[in-house]
Amino acid sequence: MRWSHLHIPTLHADPAQAEAIHHRLLVRAGFIRQLMAGHYMLLPLGLLVRRKIIGVMREEMNRIGCEFLMPAMHPKELWERTGRWETMGEELFRLQDRRKADLALGMTHEEVFTSHALELNSYRQLPQIWYQFQTKFRDEPRPRSGLIRCREFTMKDSYSFDIDIEGLDVSFERHRQAYERIFTRLGIPSFTVNASSGTMGGNASLEFMCPSDAGEDVVVICRGCGYAANLEMASSRLPTVIDPESGDAPHMFATPGVRSIDDLARDYEAPASQQIKTLAYMLDGQMTLVLLRGDHNLAEQKLRDLTGAVDIRSAAGDEIRTALGAGPGSLGAVGVRGFPIFVDEALRDRRNMFTGANRDGFHLGGVDVARDLRPSVWADLREVATGEECPQCGRSLKLIRAIEVGHIFKLGYTYSEKFGVRVSGPRDELVHPIMGCYGIGVERAMAAIVECHHDEAGLVWPLEIAPFSVVVTNLNPMDTRTTETSESIYDHLVATGVEALLDDRPLRAGAKFKDADLIGIPFVVTVGPRGLAQGEVELKSRASGETRALSIGEVPSALKRLMNMAVIQ
Numbered sequence: 191m192r193w194s195h196l197h198i199p200t201l202h203a204d205p206a207q208a209e210a211i212h213h214r215l216l217v218r219a220g221f222i223r224q225l226m227a228g229h230y231m232l233l234p235l236g237l238l239v240r241r242k243i244i245g246v247m248r249e250e251m252n253r254i255g256c257e258f259l260m261p262a263m264h265p266k267e268l269w270e271r272t273g274r275w276e277t278m279g280e281e282l283f284r285l286q287d288r289r290k291a292d293l294a295l296g297m298t299h300e301e302v303f304t305s306h307a308l309e310l311n312s313y314r315q316l317p318q319i320w321y322q323f324q325t326k327f328r329d330e331p332r333p334r335s336g337l338i339r340c341r342e343f344t345m346k347d348s349y350s351f352d353i354d355i356e357g358l359d360v361s362f363e364r365h366r367q368a369y370e371r372i373f374t375r376l377g378i379p380s381f382t383v384n385a386s387s388g389t390m391g392g393n394a395s396l397e398f399m400c401p402s403d404a405g406e407d408v409v410v411i412c413r414g415c416g417y418a419a420n421l422e423m424a425s426s427r428l429p430t431v432i433d434p435e436s437g438d439a440p441h442m443f444a445t446p447g448v449r450s451i452d453d454l455a456r457d458y459e460a461p462a463s464q465q466i467k468t469l470a471y472m473l474d475g476q477m478t479l480v481l482l483r484g485d486h487n488l489a490e491q492k493l494r495d496l497t498g499a500v501d502i503r504s505a506a507g508d509e510i511r512t513a514l515g516a517g518p519g520s521l522g523a524v525g526v527r528g529f530p531i532f533v534d535e536a537l538r539d540r541r542n543m544f545t546g547a548n549r550d551g552f553h554l555g556g557v558d559v560a561r562d563l564r565p566s567v568w569a570d571l572r573e574v575a576t577g578e579e580c581p582q583c584g585r586s587l588k589l590i591r592a593i594e595v596g597h598i599f600k601l602g603y604t605y606s607e608k609f610g611v612r613v614s615g616p617r618d619e620l621v622h623p624i625m626g627c628y629g630i631g632v633e634r635a636m637a638a639i640v641e642c643h644h645d646e647a648g649l650v651w652p653l654e655i656a657p658f659s660v661v662v663t664n665l666n667p668m669d670t671r672t673t674e675t676s677e678s679i680y681d682h683l684v685a686t687g688v689e690a691l692l693d694d695r696p697l698r699a700g701a702k703f704k705d706a707d708l709i710g711i712p713f714v715v716t717v718g719p720r721g722l723a724q725g726e727v728e729l730k731s732r733a734s735g736e737t738r739a740l741s742i743g744e745v746p747s748a749l750k751r752l753m754n755m756a757v758i759q
């Protein structure tokens with residue numbers, strides 16, 4: 191293609207309000223523009239990259255399944271069938287047609303694919319792996335700058351149907367391997383973590399994480415044994431604490447003005463690690479107390495997974511006062527009955543602890559957890575912190591930020607049961623197929639690639655994803671010989687199947703070099719009058735910055751060699 195036919199609106203300066211590197215660079219290099227928060231235009235180069243990414247995903251997915259295209263707009267009835275018309279809440283975009291029929295804009299497609307699975311009728315047709323590339327809509331409360339969290343985005347989603355759990359294990363493993371190949375080919379370094387399955391239901395899920403400061407996820411990793419887990423799910427080992435004896439019973443003391451763990455620690459010689467933190471939660475409308483060590487934080491997802499509660503929130507001030515008779519600064523669970531009390535494992539066998547007395551301005555000391563509390567459930571509820579010990583090998587844990595680039599779930603029977611999908615089994619009995627679902631965000635993958643492949647001068651696309659493999663830069667379009675030579679090199683490359691871009695714009699050389707670096711095409715062939723006087727052109731590799739002078743005839747073979755080396759096998 192000719193640069194003059196393309197629209198590549200590069201910018202001299204970084205766009206305002208673009209924080210993440212990929213956002214800044216993709217806007218500057220003329221790949222994307224924001225329409226409104228969470229919605230992006232893909233300009234011609236952005237679209238070419240998207241097509242490349244989809245191409246890689248399609249090739250790998252076609253090795254294990256087959257492609258569909260399902261509507262983005264769905265009838266309400268499908269979502270009511272699974273209860274998700276309700277539970278998806280405000281994240282689901284809803285609209286009405288002229289007949290006032292309720293519709294949803296698909297945020298995911300379990301309902302639609304499962305409704306089609308009613309056409310399956312025998313185990314002989316299984317396994318099936320069905321996938322698509324489709325626009326998803328999610329009414330994110332806080333669409334972030336850039337392509338990582340959008341309200342409208344493309345997803346490769348797939349769904350597997352198997353006759354039994356062993357079959358599901360195979361489909362899941364096939365996806366895991368396909369995803370590994372996809373991320374390798376896209377140049378996205380990734381590792382997997384066990385993840386909470388959230389509202390999808392089911393019992394096994396893996397997230398593919400790409401380490402990046404732009405990521406929204408925090409992952410706990412151990413460099414010793416390779417342990418890796420989402421912060422929501424991670425656990426750690428704590429050193430055993432030996433407390434002094436508590437005495438016969440807790441004693442109450444006045445703590446006027448104390449509102450927090452820190453206040454009590456500072457004014458009453460009660461270190462946070464010797465306090466019991468009492469959190470009041472409403473779990474699906476049920477007041478519940480959650481107890482943690484004063485210096486620990488609750489991992490809310492652990493509470494969610496433990497209880498299966500859908501609607502989880504902190505109790506409001508008046509709800510707390512009605513239930514416990516005090517404000518949030520003086521809460522405790524000693525002597526409390528009538529509510530579920532969930533206690534974090536780190537409090538087991540602790541003695542001589544401090545906690546609120548359920549009386550404003552008073553606390554208790556000398557609390558013995560085993561003697562004075564009536565826990566309903568002991569569980570690991572706390573969030574891991576940097577430096578704590580690995581649960582597997584005891585080395586120090588690290589917290590890093592990461593982009594979740596893929597997610598694979600074992601869904602189980604939920605959807606096939608709700609839709610009444612049944613096939614005849616080997617002994618003629620009717621069975622529900624067991625399902626899995628799997629997703630990769632296409633534009634998010636683009637963001638991750640850029641986060642991992644750039645430098646000060648701009649984007650550095652891996653060859654397989656680059657919008658073009660090579661840009662042929664005509665340094666002086668006014669010069670006939672330069673123009674003829676660059677055109678003939680370009681024509682030759684195109685004729686031999688190389689994706690080439692010809693920079694034929696009437697601009698000065700400096701601007702052309704800068705733009706070529708910014709848009710990140712892997713190879714640049716520069717044709718100028720000075721070089722041609724020596725019978726030479728220059729070939730530059732964008733990633734390494736290496737340049738070499740070549741005779742015109744050497745260009746195709748030298749380029750082919752470099753391209754072969756650059757392909758990720």
Ligand SMILES: [Zn+2]
Nearest residue numbers: 412415580583
């Ligand atoms: Zn470890």
